[in-house]
Amino acid sequence: MDMKKTIAIAAAAALTLAILPVTACKKTQEDKRSSYCINAAYDEEEKTLSAEVDFTYVNDTQNEITDLCFELWGNAYRRDAKYSPVSDAQASAAYYAGKNYGGEEVQKVENCAGWEIGGEDENILTVTLNEPVYPEESAQISISYTLSLADINHRTGVARECVNLGNFYPVLCAYTEEGFAKTPYYSIGDPFVSECADYDVTFTLPAGYVAATSGKQTSSSTAGDSVITRYTLENARDFAAVISKNFKTTTRKAGESEITFYYAGQEPPLSCMNAAAESLEYFSSTFGAYCYPTLSVVYTGLSVSGMEYPALTMISDDLDEQTQQYTIVHEIAHQWWYAMVGSDQVNRGWQDEGLAEYSTVCFFEKHPEYGFTRTQMLGSAIKAYRAYYSVYNQIFGKADTTMNRSLGEFASDYEYINIAYNKGLLLFETLRTSMGEEKFFKALTDYFNSNRFKIATYESLVAAFAHYHDVEGLIAGYVDGKVVI
DSSP states (O other), rough: OOOHHHHHHHHHHOOOOOOOOOOGGGGTTTOOOOOOEEEEETTTTTTTEEEEEEEEOOOOOSOEEEEEEEEEEGGSSSSTOOOSSSOOOHHHOOOOTSSSSEEEEEEESSSSSSEEEETTTTOOEEEEEEEEOOOTTTTEEEEEEEEEOOBBBBSEEESSEEEEEESSSSSEOOOTEEEOOOOOOOOOSSOOOOOOOEEEEEEEEEEEEEEEEHHHEEEEETTTTTEEEEEEEEEEEEOOOOOOOOSSSEEEEEEEEEEEEEEEOOOOHHHHHHHHHHHHHHHHTOOOOOOOOOEEEEEEEOOOEEETTTTEEEEESOOOOOHHHHHHHHHHHHHTTTTTBBEEETTTTTHHHHHHHHHHHHHHHEEEEEOOOOOHHHHHHHHHHHHHHHHHHHHHHHHOOOOSOOOOGGGGGHHHHIIIIIIHHHHHHHHHHHHHHHHHHHHHHHHHHHHHEEEEOOHHHHHHHHTTSHHHHHHOOOHOHHHOO
């Protein structure tokens, strides 16, 4: 997510459900990934999404699994939520029609022994399976739910021109040594950690609506006043969509992939379309090939500059041209550092944000025609970080500069941005100057190839660089807060 410029500016200023046959979504025994078959219908008048998820779980752990745990991210938008999805600093920009609410109601779960809603903030659906699932075995359940959408410029909700459907379905929690990781919806950063799966998604929308999605369209038909469109996506960390009855589109090719721009207002500047295509090609040649057949770049209402999902990026429709360019490149970098190579964004947000930010520096360094320079971007990061350090030293007596900490431990968006984005960027710049160009980029390529479609650990990142140069102490100094910048 690109919160950096949004927060800097703020700080400076003070349907009827259409069900496909379940057999169309079943996986064969040879498949080794879990899968979601989602059938969802949007009701424009009620501002609700009614859906059924046929979920096939494939146990790729070494343990017997008796219960599955799913995040219900939509519940963070309900009236009595303990954790708000939007920080106080962004609330006025997000709730354009005044504070209002949504929620995610599970109606039933089938083919299971039982289920309950719990977690720290009614954010976890726990499903007890009919029988244990052993390693490499699978089980299938069905979840029916309704997502009510708030009027909000945010990941999930009804924005002014579009409907944003990020995190719109029950998402299986990532599995760790302690079991399924259950995370509340922190308003700071991106509290999402999930395993890759396959997706078969069908939307039933009112006539006139167009959907931008993470998937590749495989079919479309009409039924009365509705349009039914099906999309597929393989080996992806999650699936998102943005729908609108005002969308216009334009398409670009980048390598083997097709980039489609969706916009309800003015057509994106040519420079922004070029930045998307050129950055996709640059990152593919520098780190490793982009693996999805399509990429949707969607201009929509957001309270931050941008938000990343596999094969889809949301861009705020309220940015100047240069900020659009920067945000597009940063969010496309997340296709490598978040979508293809995952990490623990809850406890190490810098691992993907710092890499995405530094990858953005690398792209603009190679493309000076956009007006950004490496010197300028590094200088801005150093200046912002030192200002944060000075302010927090005065307020708290000592600024916490450690990097490996939970999103819940950050006092503000401002602190998170300086640690995850700015200090993360500076860490990778220091690695590059210490190791040299060739070894640095070889290490990033190795990191990408070794962790593609996985949740990369901190140790795997360190190992990729340490293979070429003795940098363990340098990285630890940054992460532990001992390095003075």
